[in-house]
Each structure stands twice: as C-alpha cells, then as structure tokens.
Amino acid sequence: MKKVNFKLLVIFIYSITFINSAFSNEDSIQTRNQKKIKEITLILVNEYKIDENYVKNIFKSIKMNKKVLKLMSKAAERTKTWEQYRKIFITDARVDEGIKYYKKNFKILKIVESKYGVPAEIIVAFLGVETKYGKRTGKIKIVDSLATLALEHPRRSKFFTKELIHFIVLTYEEGLDYKKLYGSYAGAMGAPQFMPSSYRKLSVDFNNDGKRDLWNNKYDIYSSIANYLVANGWRKNGNIFSDIVVKKEFEEILFKKGDSRTVSVDKFLKSINFHKDQLDKILVNYNDTKEKKKYLILLSSKNKKYKLGYTNFRVIMRYNPSTYYAMCVSQLSRKISEGL
Numbered sequence: 092m093k094k095v096n097f098k099l100l101v102i103f104i105y106s107i108t109f110i111n112s113a114f115s116n117e118d119s120i121q122t123r124n125q126k127k128i129k130e131i132t133l134i135l136v137n138e139y140k141i142d143e144n145y146v147k148n149i150f151k152s153i154k155m156n157k158k159v160l161k162l163m164s165k166a167a168e169r170t171k172t173w174e175q176y177r178k179i180f181i182t183d184a185r186v187d188e189g190i191k192y193y194k195k196n197f198k199i200l201k202i203v204e205s206k207y208g209v210p211a212e213i214i215v216a217f218l219g220v221e222t223k224y225g226k227r228t229g230k231i232k233i234v235d236s237l238a239t240l241a242l243e244h245p246r247r248s249k250f251f252t253k254e255l256i257h258f259i260v261l262t263y264e265e266g267l268d269y270k271k272l273y274g275s276y277a278g279a280m281g282a283p284q285f286m287p288s289s290y291r292k293l294s295v296d297f298n299n300d301g302k303r304d305l306w307n308n309k310y311d312i313y314s315s316i317a318n319y320l321v322a323n324g325w326r327k328n329g330n331i332f333s334d335i336v337v338k339k340e341f342e343e344i345l346f347k348k349g350d351s352r353t354v355s356v357d358k359f360l361k362s363i364n365f366h367k368d369q370l371d372k373i374l375v376n377y378n379d380t381k382e383k384k385k386y387l388i389l390l391s392s393k394n395k396k397y398k399l400g401y402t403n404f405r406v407i408m409r410y411n412p413s414t415y416y417a418m419c420v421s422q423l424s425r426k427i428s429e430g431l
C-alpha cells in the first residue's frame with residue numbers, strides 16, 4: 092500500500108513539474124528575462140534614440156525558438172571534418188550553378204568588381220556558399236532567433252544581444268518591418284547573410300534608390316559583399332591561397348594542435364626556431380610570392396591537407412571565422428572561374 096502511494100506521488104509531482112516547465116518554456120521568454128529586456132530597452136532609447144513604444148512592441152512580440160538553440164550547437168564548422176564540410180559546399184552542381192549565375196549576372200558583377208577591386212567569382216562564391224546563389228535566405232523569423240540567442244543562450248548572449256540591438260535599430264532606421272524579416276537561425280540576413288551590425292555598418296545602396304536591399308537588389312547585394320571585404324583589408328589583385336607540400340618531419344609539429352586552423356607562417360617558424368624567411372626549409376618545391384603575410388592553412392591531418400594562405404584568405408575569414416568556410420569560398424571561386 093505504502094509503495095503504491097509513493098509511486099502515485101512521484102507521478103503526481105512529475106506531471107506537475109512537467110506541466111509547469113512546459114508552460115514556462117513556451118510562454119515566458121519575457122517573464123524570464125524582464126531585467127535584461129529592460130536593460131536593452133534603455134540602451135535603445137537612450138543611446139540610439141529609438142522610440143520606446145517601438146521597442147516595447149518588439150519585445151512583446153518575441154517568441155522563444157527552441158530550434159535555434161539546437162541548431163546553434165550543431166554548426167557544421169564545429170562538428171564536421173574538412174572532408175565532410177567540403178562535400179557539402181563544393182559539389183559539381185554548386186560549381187555548375189555558380190558558372191551559370193556568373194554568366195547571367197556578368198554585367199552587374201563586373202561593374203561592382205571594377206569599383207571595389209574584388210573579383211566577381213569571389214562575390215559569386217560567397218553567395219553560393221551562403222545561400223545557394225541567393226535562393227535560400229532562411230525561413231526563421233529574425234527577431235525571434237536573435238532574441239532567443241540573446242536572452243536564452245548564456246554562452247553567446249553578449250554577441251547576440253549586440254546583434255539584437257543592431258537589428259532593432261536597423262529596422263527602425265531603414266523602415267523595415269521586423270515582423271516580416273526572415274533569415275538564418277543565427278540572424279543572418281539576405282542573399283549575403285549579413286548580421287545586423289554588418290548590415291548597418293557595411294551594406295551599400297549601390298543603385299541609389301534610397302534602400303539597402305540585401306534580399307532582392309543585385310547591385311546592393313554584390314557591392315555590400317565587396318564593401319565588406321574591402322573594409323576588412325582586401326588586397327586588389329592579391330593572391331588567396333596556393334597548394335604546397337610540407338616536408339614530412341614538420342607535418343606532425345604542424346598538426347599537433349588539431350585541424351581547422353590558420354597559422355601565421357612567421358609565428359610557426361619562430362616556434363621551431365627558424366628565421367622568418369626560411370619557409371623553404373619546411374616546404375617541398377616552395378615558390379615565393381610577393382605576398383608579405385603568409386599563413387599555413389591546416390585542413391586535415393588525416394589526409395595531409397594543407398595550403399598556404401595570404402592576406403585575402405584572412406579577409407575571407409572575417410566573413411566567417413572558420414578555416415573550412417574560407418577555404419570553401421576560395422576553392423569554389425577558383426572552380427567557377429576555371430569553368431567560365
């Protein structure tokens with residue numbers, strides 16, 4: 092008798108707890124985060140001079156998106172090997188589509204290329220990796236994804252709070268309807284997947300129609316990518332990467348700390364007590380270029396995959412700080428330009 096009662100009690104407590112947690116998880120992102128929402132509102136009103144009611148209505152509207160938290164922990168850059176990652180982004184289909192896209196939009200691409208000094212195939216490759224050439228710009232309501240990450244993802248809260256603030260300012264300044272803006276789970280927007288801070292700071296109204304439209308306007312889309320790269324140090328006519336072979340005895344030292352890294356050549360040589368112009372000592376058949384800054388790009392220790400990167404490779408990494416990502420953009424751009 093006693094035993095049965097105990098069991099029932101456990102079931103009873105369990106169901107009460109379950110019901111409570113189901114309610115608090117679904118309905119109370121606002122209640123759980125009252126203090127933080129107040130802080131963000133104050134920043135928006137005092138520093139950015141945004142109308143308080145506008146901000147309040149946004150926070151009233153936000154809904155927690157659990158899927159966003161789940162996707163955040165599964166980002167391909169963090170969980171896949173180079174071989175797996177590359178297979179996703181560099182397929183024959185994506186290369187062919189890139190070539191077609193390049194040819195179709197040749198005129199606008201070349202106008203932007205000549206203004207910014209960023210090759211058209213680089214712009215196309217970014218679009219290919221980010222959104223399959225503008226076709227997949229994301230289906231998650233941005234205000235919800237950013238609010239969820241800012242308020243409910245402790246590890247990245249600081250970064251996403253900043254982006255949420257920029258997003259609200261962006262919609263206010265540009266007259267965009269926050270209820271109708273959709274993007275990636277991390278709040279990236281439009282064909283080039285700009286985060287709100289970059290959208291505000293670096294996107295361009297290239298066709299001068301008074302709007303910076305990264306969803307529909309190709310002039311704005313291409314020039315914004317190019318402007319982003321130039322602002323981060325893109326070198327006109329600079330190299331991006333070259334193929335190298337590392338001498339066997341240095342491979343192990345190089346990959347000691349794991350794959351998916353970009354290591355400064357100067358730092359690496361110093362760490363093994365070599366002079367900074369002794370790169371030829373660790374490579375087989377090394378041809379020097381005029382590039383000042385060089386990086387060893389470590390892709391896969393298992394398959395001995397490494398490249399030599401230059402300044403522009405590091406600039407591509409400013410778009411997404413993943414070695415794999417930057418190498419995919421670089422290789423895709425090369426394959427597109429070879430196929431023209």
Ligand SMILES: [Ca+2]
Binds near residue numbers: 299301302
């Ligand atoms: Ca425009």
